[in-house]
Amino acid sequence: MWYWLFIKEKTNRYLVLADDQVTSKTRWILYQDNYELISDCKRSRKEAELYAEIYYGAKKLKLETRPITLKDACQFVDQNHRHHIGPQGHKFSIGLYDGDIIIGVIIAGRPVSRHQDNGITLEVTRCCVKEAFIGFSNSVDETVDNVEKILDDADKKVKAEREEILKKGIETEALIVDKEVFKSEDAGSMSIMPFVVGTTIYSMPISSPESSSTSYCLRIYAEDKNYDITVPEQLYERKQVGSRLKVKVYKEKIELLEDEK
Known part of the structure; x- marks a missing residue:
């Protein structure tokens, strides 16, 4: 493979291209940009570069x-x-x-x-x-x-x-995109009460009454993110999907700015 050497006199920079990189269009572009063909028969890229630097004092093209x-x-x-x-x-x-x-x-x-x-x-x-x-x-x-x-x-x-x-918080109006009620049943807690029969100690489990809890959740869209928040029941019933909710967005929490009632 032969290597072609082009030098631009204005910048004193040279460009070396291999045979397969040189086409008629390539030569025309370089000619229009004032690159002069110095040689088209160098046997290696290194030979072409040394020739440009020694005989023309040119430096390698730097973009x-x-x-x-x-x-x-x-x-x-x-x-x-x-x-x-x-x-x-x-x-x-x-x-x-x-x-x-x-x-x-x-x-x-x-x-x-x-x-x-x-x-x-x-x-x-x-x-x-x-x-x-x-x-x-x-x-x-x-x-x-x-x-x-x-x-x-x-x-x-x-x-x-x-x-x-x-860190300081961003006050904005969040869009409510979904709402849901979650009910959880607590099976009650279990405790152990020891008792003695003769010289032997036994353990008797004692359970407390069952309890349940209800959570009112809103999914809101604010500052390019979705957030799931728990709100009071009155606010949950008052707000519908598609309505707005005034909030203050922090890095790790969301503060409600509306009256909960």
Whole structure:
């Protein structure tokens, strides 16, 4: 297999591609981006790299990521994506640069599915890299990793802020999604009473009367979660499925804000 060496004079960076990575389209893209073909007959990638560094003083191409506007990202997608055009909106976009121009973009926005659009989920709506650079240093993976890092940092920040808010409590109106009455029967407690016959000690079990209890439970939806809570009977009878209940949500408990009667 032969290796091709391209150098961009403006950045003094070189790019080495194997035979199976070079097509007429690849060469045209590199030509448009001002990459000059230096050699197409190097016997190894190492030989091509040494040739570029020794005879041209060039350095290996290093890609970098930067935030970009939706307008610039959509313009790149429109020009380079195989079948998609740019989306209507975004939360943020990241461009992949060769030190001079954009060679790839990722656009992150609200989920297309309304079931996933819960306010805390982001979706990568477009991922596009120029064909000539797809095989270089896993450029797509690098861009995706950068997006994932941004999302992870944002997620950690949101969770930390939410933890602080939950410590103080969040007042909200919960939706009652279900209600049910639970009755439990207590078989009574059993105790042991010792008694003596002659010189022998015997044990006689003694049981207490049976008892029962009733619990009135509501299932509520608040702050993107379902909660099962026990309420007084008067409040249970007054509230119906589909009605609202004023509560204060903490990290480990829920406080009722309505009059129990």
